[in-house]
Amino acid sequence: MTQYIARRLLTAIPTLLAISFLIFAILELSPADPVGNLPLTIPAEVREQIRETMGVNDPFVVKYIKWLRQFLINEPINLFEKATGITLSDSETRLRILSWQTRSPIIDLIIERLPQTLWVVGTAYVWAVLLAIPIGVISAYRQYSIFDQIGTLISMIGFSVPTFFTGLLFVIIFSVQLKWFPSIYNTTLRVTDFESFIAQLRQMFMPVAVLTLFYTAQISRFTRSAMLDNLGQDYIRTARSKGVKERYVVLRHALRNSLIPVVTLIALGIPQVFQGAIVTEQIFRVNGLGQLLIIAVQSGDLPTVQTLTFIFAILIVMFNIIADVLYAFLDPRVHYS
């Protein structure tokens, strides 16, 4: 097992390098200009000098390697320094990846915005898991019952209706018509007392509900079909004929085995949580990672887009490995050697 994990981690390195190169190459084609946001009064030759000092005219490979060094060496050292308080040699002069928009280090921007994304999208994901598994189990256990048919229909709807429509519908119903919840997420709100806590809950309700519906639909469909597969197996009949109580047959025998692929699916979905639901954050104006990406894309802020996209890619690759390892760990029939 350790050997398998080690091998997977090693093969992830060339994959990630290839991805980083791809992302970097695509973005290098862009016409975006780092001095585009500066005041128009700056004369052309000064602009050219600024570009020169920023290394815009360097050859592609040089830029790529510089970026890679900043991303893989300088930024982690910086994070380490921040976390421990230990200062390593040249922390003042160490180059960091700067945003063209705010001129501040991108990693700091990300750390600033991560909590909002994790709170909103993460809460939705946890709710979805908690709701989807019981729904999937009951749907499968009572296949073709009313519960199953309604559940299947609702999950198909949750799966097909895009979040940008459910989001707007929620705004129309709950904030325009009923005036129950605010339509805009107030990011300056600090939870200090009970009242602000309630305000926080109210503003979280709609984005969380929209995303919960979407994720629940996906996970419950999957749980249902995994349960159906297992309920038809011979060992279930054996358990029943031995006189095992129905509850135990379903919860101990069938559910435990059905959860193996479900857990993998849940692990594979976690990078999505970090990506922040780009569209949902945009509707409710949650200033999370998804919104950071959109703003960076719209204003042609290349370093931010490169860094964010690459971090997302790392998360996807990592959670792919975690899902595979989890599968092997949970299912004794699977052997990786």
Next chain:
Amino acid sequence: MTTLTQPAKITLEKNIADKPRTLWSDVWRSFRRHRLAMVASVILVFIILMIVVGPLIWTLDPEYIDIVKAYSGMTPDHPLGADNLGRDTLARVMFGGRVSLLIGITAMAIAMTIGTLIGLLAGYFRALDNILMRITDLFLSLPLLPLLLVITLLFRDSLRSTFGPEVGIFILTVTVIGALGWMPTARLMRGEVLSVREREFVVAARSLGAGDWGILRLHILPNVLSPVIVSSTFSIASAIITESALSFLGLGFPPDFPTWGRLLFDGKDFLSLTPLMVIWPGLLISLTVLCVNFIGDGLRDALDPRLSRK
């Protein structure tokens, strides 16, 4: 015993005499039994008819501005209401549907072509298998929506100037969605091809002297087509959603060129004045995607005899 076999024999002969049962008539018979898929097909046909034939009957120009009627509710003049400039929502929704559906179908065709080709090659030629599947894995690890946004932003200006604003964005959107959507099909196809490649009929064809391309085209492709058909329906659905999401984030077509996603984007600033501007296009996107997904489910059950229940 004899009384039982007798009628069965008659129907069998009658069937042969009538006309031969083909694969497609079988698929149709079992598809008809999938109730939700049938309902979905009827609704989808209705939506397509509305989009294609509708503008011939409802001849109001989608760009005609009638500022007096701005924010109009549902009236005989504007059955689905009017937007903030008094443009007719029904006309705009029908026009937008043409674009959205065309994008869905074209992007699906691109994704299916690339996916099928890569899957066939990877499954059939062992030498190519490893490299092609590594590339597929690489593409699967890319964060798709961020990348879509970035590529759209980067190339829109150059394509716009060469092909004009509408055609340029159309080509860009369709290509990008297609080029980033082929991976699941490629994987699926490879698996199917692997399982068919060693069957007797392929060995027989090869021993009769058939070439690799002939075997791929005549013997393997027809046998692995059904998963492609099923995944193509889901692919249309996801292409429509992706295009709408791009338009919704403001990276799609120009403002005077309505697509369903663009209409939602335009309407979201007028939610308290006229929610109809958002409800109709949103309802149409959702209904179309829902129907396409149900049809996909029905087709999957119908095409795969192992899945057909009872």
